[in-house]
Amino acid sequence: MRGYRGFLREFARTGSLRALVLQVRTGIAHVARQWTGRNEVGNPLARFFESYGPDGIRPASAAERRLRLASEACLVCGLCSAACAEAGGRPLLDPRDAVIAAARLSLDLRRAGLEGLAASSCAACAACDPVCPQGIPIHLVQESLAARPGSEPPQGAPDSGAPAARDARGPGIG
């Protein structure tokens, strides 16, 4: 249960429901595997897939790990959300939530209720990047989430992505 208090504290800090849901999902998967004692045998990678695969968790690539490391510096200040909204971006996952998710999770996005992220994801306009006090390459984080398995558009779904033109952001920060 200690882990869950951590998640709740995180929620109190970030106020992001979506991030909370994502975190609780991984947490449940982890605790469940611990209880069922399914992580004792086999080679490490096979063990990993056997234990966590069914819950959509998978090992991160080197690029993802780098982005995760960068994302851990997030102050949850929300400036990227404001810059994104101002630029007219409408990503399925708010840039702040994307960074929170990338900092902590490595999961199959179908399991996180984020199927279709690739289709309705951000326009990669990078209006969010220059406002980040921590210099996190946020649009790359978005891109890497959208490239994960399970983020492909569901069959027949309309493309709801709203490309935010680079020049739509006007003068200002950055």
Place this chain on the structure above:
Amino acid sequence: MSGALVIGGGLAGSAAALVLAEAGVPVRRLAAGPGATALTGGSIDVAAASPGVPHLPWRDPRSGEALPSRARLRILLSGASRHPYTTTFGAAGGEALAAAFERATERLAGWLRAEGIDLHGSLDRNLLLPSAQGTLRISDLALTGVASSDLGGCRKVTIVDVPGVEGWDARGCARTLASEIAALGLGPLPVEVVRARDDRFASGAGSPARIAARLDGAEGEGLLKAALEGLGGADELVLLPQVLGLVRTRALLASVSQGRPVGEALSFPPFALAGYRLTRALDRACAAAGVELLRGRAGRVLAAEGRLRVEPEQPGAFEALEPEGLVLATGRFVGGGLEAGPRGVHEPLLGLPVSDPDGRRVDGIPAHRSVRKGYANPQPLYAAGVSVDGALRPQPTAPAGVWAAGEWIGGFDPARERTGLGVALLTGIAAGERAARHVLGSNDSGQAPRGPA
């Protein structure tokens, strides 16, 4: 490069750059990012009252009479000896400091007005500003949006409940606000929660930033008007989360107010938009005044043969700059003017000593070793920074032609003493003026300086 360079894109750096540009000095402003200024919640604290600091009360403990910031400025000068107010105005006294602030706030108001933000308040009256958590902040100056939620002279507070807005719990806010009002003896001042009749303005948007962007748009104004229909009345405040636009706040407020005060609650990251608006407005004001805005992180400042040289942190990120005058307004740990790392706490650009408010060196020591136990204890690191002399020159040794501004200067804790943006404004303007005199003086023999665009 001739002319001046300002490093820092917060209030201190922007104010210095604007002063330099208005004095006719060619000026560039280099910033790695937006800094702590972009995280602020809507008040410009010159000498706000602080519950954590008994010697900065909002009213006289004996007579019960309200104490305005003008009085708190005098108290600050008589106490904290390393506070930048004391360093710069200790000899001149409280009245001179207050007068300097009156000039400074007039300039800031002028810069912001043109960009759609007004600065409200004065040093002679406390503003009572409710936060999104329901606590009351007693300050002196506030920006469009938050300023109109001042409880002074207000007869009733209506908190608008908008389901689904992140970070906005109208009921929790009302409960805390009612007890704060009772504790401060402000009553009778009823607080009620009313569900917005029409919440289309917020539906499905979630984060305050997205709602604000929607309200900036063409239909936004109509949606907000519909939502606030029938709420509040004369002297009856309608309190909202920070959603009143990212750029059109003043126009939106004017159109939806209709004879009653409508205001935003002071907020904290990630739900605060006031600091974002402030930073954007300062950027636009700088650009309009002819300041050249550069992005990038400086790595170090060198001085050889009387020339200053600013090199990028990443080699090749920008060409090394050689300004005649340099204002450093790099902030602290959020801005990047101070760093804590394997080398302990340090100041990266000049390698200057960093001291706590008692004057003890904290640089070279791992950050955790300087932390005091207990939440309520003052934290030395929250008040740490470089030292300056009365003319804002970094001490003990900095090359000629360098001035310091803002939070980078140590000796005060912006969260406890609540003078954060006040120090940034006062020292930013003063450092800009000194740098301008220096550059214009050293230019006397050379070409005439370029005027602001």
